[in-house]
Amino acid sequence: xxxxxxxxxxxxxxxxxxxxxxxxxxxxxxxxxxxxxxxxxxxxxxxxxxxxxxxxxxxxxxxxxxxxxxxxxxxxxxxxxxxxxxxxxxxxxxx
Amino acid sequence: xxxxxxxxxxxxxxxxxxxxxxxxxxxxxxxxxxxxxxxxxxxxxxxxxxxxxxxxxxxxxxxxxxxxxxxxxxxxxxxxxxxxxxxxxxxxxxxxxxxxxxxxxxxxxxxxxxxxxxxxxxxxxxxxxxxxxxxxxxxxxxxxxxxxxxxxxxxxxxxxxxxxxxxxxxxxxxxxxxxxxxxxxxxxxxxxxxxxxxxxxxxxxxxxxxxxxxxxxxxxxxxxxx
Amino acid sequence: xxxxxxxxxxxxxxxxxxxxxxxxxxxxxxxxxxxxxxxxxxxxxxxxxxxxxxxxxxxxxxxxxxxxxxxxxxxxxxxxxxxxxxxxxxxxxxxxxxxxxxxxxxxxxxxxxxxxxxxxxxxxxxxxxxxxxxxxxxxxxxxxxxxxxxxxxxxxxxxxxxxxxxxxxxxxxxxxxxxxxxxxxxxxxxxxxxxxxxxxxxxxxxxxxxxxxxxxxxxxxxxxxxxxxx
Numbered sequence: 169x170x171x172x173x174x175x176x177x178x179x180x181x182x183x184x185x186x187x188x189x190x191x192x193x194x195x196x197x198x199x200x201x202x203x204x205x206x207x208x209x210x211x212x213x214x215x216x217x218x219x220x221x222x223x224x225x226x227x228x229x230x231x232x233x234x235x236x237x238x239x240x241x242x243x244x245x246x247x248x249x250x251x252x253x254x255x256x257x258x259x260x261x262x263x
Numbered sequence: 264x265x266x267x268x269x270x271x272x273x274x275x276x277x278x279x280x281x282x283x284x285x286x287x288x289x290x291x292x293x294x295x296x297x298x299x300x301x302x303x304x305x306x307x308x309x310x311x312x313x314x315x316x317x318x319x320x321x322x323x324x325x326x327x328x329x330x331x332x333x334x335x336x337x338x339x340x341x342x343x344x345x346x347x348x349x350x351x352x353x354x355x356x357x358x359x360x361x362x363x364x365x366x367x368x369x370x371x372x373x374x375x376x377x378x379x380x381x382x383x384x385x386x387x388x389x390x391x392x393x394x395x396x397x398x399x400x401x402x403x404x405x406x407x408x409x410x411x412x413x414x415x416x417x418x419x420x421x422x423x424x425x426x427x428x429x430x431x432x433x434x435x436x437x438x439x440x441x442x443x444x445x446x447x448x449x450x451x452x453x454x455x456x457x458x459x460x461x462x463x464x465x466x467x468x469x470x471x472x473x474x475x476x477x478x479x480x481x482x483x484x485x486x487x488x489x
Numbered sequence: 490x491x492x493x494x495x496x497x498x499x500x501x502x503x504x505x506x507x508x509x510x511x512x513x514x515x516x517x518x519x520x521x522x523x524x525x526x527x528x529x530x531x532x533x534x535x536x537x538x539x540x541x542x543x544x545x546x547x548x549x550x551x552x553x554x555x556x557x558x559x560x561x562x563x564x565x566x567x568x569x570x571x572x573x574x575x576x577x578x579x580x581x582x583x584x585x586x587x588x589x590x591x592x593x594x595x596x597x598x599x600x601x602x603x604x605x606x607x608x609x610x611x612x613x614x615x616x617x618x619x620x621x622x623x624x625x626x627x628x629x630x631x632x633x634x635x636x637x638x639x640x641x642x643x644x645x646x647x648x649x650x651x652x653x654x655x656x657x658x659x660x661x662x663x664x665x666x667x668x669x670x671x672x673x674x675x676x677x678x679x680x681x682x683x684x685x686x687x688x689x690x691x692x693x694x695x696x697x698x699x700x701x702x703x704x705x706x707x708x709x710x711x712x713x714x715x716x717x718x719x
Contacts, residue, residue: 227593227594228528228529228530228594229529231530231533231590231591231593231594232529232530232532232533232590234590235533235536235537235586235587235590235591236514236533236536238536238583238586238587238590239510239536239540239583239587240510240514242579242580242582242583243507243510243579243692243696245579246575246576246579246696247503247507247696250696250699250700250703253703253707254699254702254703254706257703257706257707257710258706260710261706261709261710261713412642415638415642419622419635419638419639420622422626422627422628422631422635423621423622423625423626423627423632423635424625424626424627425621425625429618429621429622429625432614432617432618432621433618433622433639435614436611436612436614436615436618436643436646436650437615437642437643437646437650439611439650439653439654440646440649440650440652440653442653443653443654443656443657444653444656447657447660467652467653467656470649471649474645474646474649478641478642478645482559482638482641482642485559485634485637485638486631486634486635486638488631488634489628489631
């Protein structure tokens with residue numbers, strides 16, 4: 169049962185300084201993958217468009233890209249936020 | 264049961280007497296009603312829209328904003344003077360205290376609502392239609408749900424540093440049902456529509472009021488305990 | 490489960506969820522066909538709907554743990570409520586930002602008062618209220634109870650709000666728009682959507698567990714500091 173007395177962890181937290189560097193690089197790679205995916209599919213269009221509006225502009229593609237980016241960034245943002253707070257806490261508990 | 268009701272009545276009486284003596288909240292809310300109506304007159308373009316058609320919305324929003332002003336002060340006195348402890352230490356169950364406070368607020372708000380309707384009728388030459396009794400019922404039911412939520416969250420906000428400024432954030436999202444059903448019913452009454460068109464709204468307003476009162480009565484004890 | 494176990498489970502779930510999410514991204518671009526009526530913009534559906542599902546599911550969790558906290562006074566329940574609230578707010582933010590992106594292209598305007606989107610906007614504000622009362626309470630212990638009350642009242646009122654928004658909409662009909670899901674969902678779309686739901690749920694659960702361990706550690710650190718000053 170998670171009690172109130174928690175021994176300081178044996179040096180293996182979610183984030184240490186080296187760990188955070190790896191995390192950040194991973195994030196960067198993931199962002200690249202996420203960016204390349206939609207972009208490569210956006211041109212040329214994979215299926216004929218039914219509405220004339222869509223034929224004329226890039227707007228739908230841009231908005232879809234932004235939306236997908238928002239979702240990914242929100243999740244990664246939460247991950248990083250939790251990670252940083254955990255790291256800070258571990259330092260604090262280690263003292 | 265009669266003891267319970269007696270306790271509720273005692274609290275209602277206490278708050279009303281206090282209010283009667285100082286007249287602070289009534290004055291503030293009443294002045295707000297009049298001044299808001301004045302500003303509205305200059306805010307709307309009477310050549311583009313007839314006040315009669317949007318009166319329902321204006322009236323309800325004025326009641327909401329003005330009401331929140333007064334409801335926010337529900338526990339102000341107790342909080343300042345530490346009187347809340349005294350009230351809580353009485354044998355009155357917490358939900359009785361809540362009901363008492365809510366009822367007192369309701370009477371206060373209803374008075375203000377009457378002022379708002381009267382002022383708007385005067386300023387905008389409104390025709391209130393043939394069914395004033397229905398109008399009274401709609402306003403009463405809407406106000407009841409409103410004050411129940413407002414009283415509960417007023418107790419919450421007086422325990423925070425942000426105080427009354429927190430109240431709109433907490434209350435407005437939850438107030439949507441009252442706004443939707445209340446303004447629609449009022450609009451129809453002002454347009455002299457048949458009563459049958461208002462019954463569904465009255466039912467929903469009643470449901471809203473009951474849920475708000477029950478929730479408030481049930482949760483109030485958790486808010487005020489030390 | 491021990492704190493270490495929770496952390497491991499949380500990290501695993503989150504990692505799996507994230508990978509699944511990227512898979513869904515790939516599927517939605519390379520595999521799923523374009524929807525006929527709305528065109529490319531309909532693809533927002535695959536992040537918008539799962540995010541909405543998580544935002545509301547998280548709030549249900551907040552309400553449930555809050556009610557149980559008020560009843561049992563177990564700190565773990567409060568920590569769970571807080572963690573769920575944080576996640577729920579993240580995903581609610583995704584919903585209300587991706588919604589206008591969709592609306593702008595699909596219906597020509599950024600905000601259409603679409604009932605579900607409006608409900609999510611209000612849900613976002615209930616989440617905001619949850620954190621504001623918690624953070625600005627003069628007494629932290631009371632703050633937890635305040636927040637629990639906000640969670641419970643919010644959960645009870647949300648169905649009523651939903652009804653009233655639908656009611657309002659039914660009387661003020663907008664031009665008929667294509668249902669976001671389309672009349673019937675062809676198999677690739679359905680599969681992608683379900684995978685998206687699974688992905689976002691796993692991500693939420695994993696990060697929820699991690700946030701929970703964070704809160705547990707924080708409470709432990711605070712308790713230790715209090716003992717040290719005694």
